[in-house]
Amino acid sequence: MTKKILTEHINVPGIDTFDVYRQQGGYTAVEKALKTMTPDEIVEEVKKAGVRGRGGAGFPMGMKWSYLAKPEGVPRYLVCNADESEPGTFKDHYLMKHIPHLLIEGMIVSSFALGANKSFIYVRGELMYVIRILEKAIAEAKAKGFLGKNILGSGYDLELVVQPGGGAYICGEETALLESLEGKRGNPRNKPPFPAVKGLYQCPTVVNNVESIATTSWIINNGGDAYAAIGVGRSTGTKLISASGHMRKPGVYEIELGLPVEDFIYADEWCGGIRPGHKFKALVAGGSSVPILPANLALTLANGEKRLMSYESLSDGGFATGTMLGSGGFILFDETSCIVRNTWNFSRFYHHESCGQCSPCREGTGWMEKVLHRIEHGHGHQHDIDLLVDVSKKIEGNTICPLGDAAAWPVASAIRHFRDEFQWHIDHPTEATQPGAVYRGEMALV
Amino acid sequence: MTTESTIQFTPERLAEAKEIIARYPEGRQKSALLPLLHLMQEQEGWTSTEGMDYIARMLDIQPIEVYEVATFYTMYHVQPVGKHVIEYCRTGPCCLMGGDDVLAHLKQRLSIETGQTTVDGQFTLKEVECLAACGMGPVFQVREQYYTHLTNDRVDEIIDELSKQA
Numbered sequence: 001m002t003k004k005i006l007t008e009h010i011n012v013p014g015i016d017t018f019d020v021y022r023q024q025g026g027y028t029a030v031e032k033a034l035k036t037m038t039p040d041e042i043v044e045e046v047k048k049a050g051v052r053g054r055g056g057a058g059f060p061m062g063m064k065w066s067y068l069a070k071p072e073g074v075p076r077y078l079v080c081n082a083d084e085s086e087p088g089t090f091k092d093h094y095l096m097k098h099i100p101h102l103l104i105e106g107m108i109v110s111s112f113a114l115g116a117n118k119s120f121i122y123v124r125g126e127l128m129y130v131i132r133i134l135e136k137a138i139a140e141a142k143a144k145g146f147l148g149k150n151i152l153g154s155g156y157d158l159e160l161v162v163q164p165g166g167g168a169y170i171c172g173e174e175t176a177l178l179e180s181l182e183g184k185r186g187n188p189r190n191k192p193p194f195p196a197v198k199g200l201y202q203c204p205t206v207v208n209n210v211e212s213i214a215t216t217s218w219i220i221n222n223g224g225d226a227y228a229a230i231g232v233g234r235s236t237g238t239k240l241i242s243a244s245g246h247m248r249k250p251g252v253y254e255i256e257l258g259l260p261v262e263d264f265i266y267a268d269e270w271c272g273g274i275r276p277g278h279k280f281k282a283l284v285a286g287g288s289s290v291p292i293l294p295a296n297l298a299l300t301l302a303n304g305e306k307r308l309m310s311y312e313s314l315s316d317g318g319f320a321t322g323t324m325l326g327s328g329g330f331i332l333f334d335e336t337s338c339i340v341r342n343t344w345n346f347s348r349f350y351h352h353e354s355c356g357q358c359s360p361c362r363e364g365t366g367w368m369e370k371v372l373h374r375i376e377h378g379h380g381h382q383h384d385i386d387l388l389v390d391v392s393k394k395i396e397g398n399t400i401c402p403l404g405d406a407a408a409w410p411v412a413s414a415i416r417h418f419r420d421e422f423q424w425h426i427d428h429p430t431e432a433t434q435p436g437a438v439y440r441g442e443m444a445l446v
Numbered sequence: 447m448t449t450e451s452t453i454q455f456t457p458e459r460l461a462e463a464k465e466i467i468a469r470y471p472e473g474r475q476k477s478a479l480l481p482l483l484h485l486m487q488e489q490e491g492w493t494s495t496e497g498m499d500y501i502a503r504m505l506d507i508q509p510i511e512v513y514e515v516a517t518f519y520t521m522y523h524v525q526p527v528g529k530h531v532i533e534y535c536r537t538g539p540c541c542l543m544g545g546d547d548v549l550a551h552l553k554q555r556l557s558i559e560t561g562q563t564t565v566d567g568q569f570t571l572k573e574v575e576c577l578a579a580c581g582m583g584p585v586f587q588v589r590e591q592y593y594t595h596l597t598n599d600r601v602d603e604i605i606d607e608l609s610k611q612a
Contacts, residue, residue: 075471084578085575085576085578086576087537087538087539087575087576087580088538088539088576088580089576089578089580090578090579090580090581090582092578093578093579118471124578125480125484125519125521126521126533126574126577126578126587127578128484128589128590129590129591129592132590159469161469161470163477163480163481164480164481164484165480165519166480166483166484166515166518166519166520166521166522167519167520167521167522167574168518168519168520169575169576180480181477182474182476182477183476183477183478183479183480183505183507183511183515184476184511184515185514185515185518186518186519201471201474242580242581243581244539244542244543244580244581244583245539245542245543246542250580250581250582251581252581288537288538288576329580331538331539331542331580333542337542341541342538342541342542345536345537345538345541346537346538348536349537349538349575349576352575353575355518
């Protein structure tokens with residue numbers, strides 16, 4: 001059995017209540033942190049743990065914390081990014097819904113470590129029912145003295161505010177999130193200055209993902225070294241994977257980083273294999289933004305070794321043969337899936353979600369969607385594939401925020417690995433637009 | 447120029463609005479904008495110009511600051527909508543699970559296209575992007591309720607249930 005750090009108690013009846021969570025050892029990290037540790041000692045443990053940002057960027061959390069500016073007399077803020085919107089990703093939704101106190105506890109110890117007295121949890125507005133669950137949990141924790149003034153007699157004060165978003169993927173980008181939290185359109189900011197220097201209300205701010213913050217309680221209780229002992233290499237600890245698509249058992253799974261992709265897909269403990277009677281065609285391993293891989297490359301590195309669920313192994317081979325762990329949005333495609341249709345679908349998503357500030361993204365995502373739409377609907381031109389590659393290259397790296405890259409990579413990678421399928425749509429429009437028609441040419445199904 | 451206020455929060459919602467505004471630091475009351483727009487929509491079913499002007503006055507900001515936000519985010523209905531707004535996920539993972547076919551059935555069942563409201567004013571259909579429930583697709587949302595693992599039959603049941611609601 002895999003080590004469970006976040007989800008060990010998730011199926012305990014009543015775990016969403018303070019009392020049951022407490023019975024299972026909850027809030028001991030708050031006691032330990034506030035009574036026996038200094039903020040710097042906590043930052044040190046999180047650094048030692050090597051935990052990397054679980055929202056998708058994978059930036060070391062302890063390092064991010066250590067960049068926080070601490071000018072005299074200026075408030076500092078911790079903001080939890082619960083704007084989970086990356087297609088294929090639903091782990092934070094799952095965690096907050098079932099075990100809200102895990103996030104609250106993490107927010108308390110993290111806020112203490114950063115010297116924040118008011119912290120925010122920014123939740124996508126569609127999850128209003130989860131916001132109500134979190135608010136109830138906060139009220140319980142406050143009633144028990146774990147939030148509010150002078151927590152556990154330590155002299156430390158903390159107020160937690162849950163903020164709803166309004167429906168915008170871009171607000172998952174941390175500076176867009178801060179703009180939104182200030183009551184504005186979610187337009188990402190130019191950097192520098194980084195939020196660690198000028199964030200919310202122009203004050204020093206740390207923005208961390210739900211899953212990242214939720215790990216801190218375990219790290220406080222068990223030590224950073226114990227956390228770093230789990231996983232593989234620089235991919236320490238566990239990761240929540242959101243599994244969707246054509247597997248037997250979609251759902252959220254906590255895995256130890258370093259698990260072979262093959263085991264995750266086929267073992268009964270996790271996805272339980274491809275749905276019966278079907279073959280494995282392609283994988284998006286880390287949310288819709290990351291490069292799509294054909295089945296053989298998803299399972300195996302160029303040197304023939306098994307590919308692992310880790311930051312390094314998934315990106316092995318660069319974009320030529322690799323991908324990224326991203327947010328852990330694991331979308332599996334069987335042979336009935338049309339890659340062209342899916343790529344068009346993802347392009348429509350990015351076009352819809354572009355904030356419109358940077359012209360390469362605003363215009364480029366629209367062009368990619370338009371060209372993919374015509375290929376998928378039987379009106380593709382011979383030069384369209386090259387045109388898509390060209391447009392994607394002109395977006396990538398040319399925008400304020402990573403949404404541009406996120407829009408470019410799915411298109412570029414789908415063409416890189418499934419070019420024949422695009423060509424088939426252009427060459428055989430009548431056949432390709434029949435209901436349920438899928439390219440059945442030469443490709444490596446597993 | 448702002449319109450005369452024909453719309454205002456009920457006393458309960460006004461109390462809630464004041465509590466929300468008090469969450470933020472002094473002078474940062476604009477942070478309450480998104481929550482107050484949700485509150486207005488919960489009360490009125492949509493966010494009208496009158497409603498937005500009322501919120502602008504409450505937060506001491508310009509009406510345009512409210513309009514630009516209400517139209518940027520997808521959740522705010524700036525046109526009147528039906529009693530039940532069905533927000534249907536159209537993104538990749540849900541489509542892999544048959545989302546397109548179920549959506550076609552839903553349109554047929556309601557005799558409307560996306561963006562339209564049924565003639566009896568009961569249902570508005572919107573297509574939305576990923577709702578973060580990909581392992582349970584196809585999915586749609588009506589207000590705060592998620593409906594998962596949709597099939598044509600399940601959609602019929604849900605529409606029947608919602609139609610019966612007073």
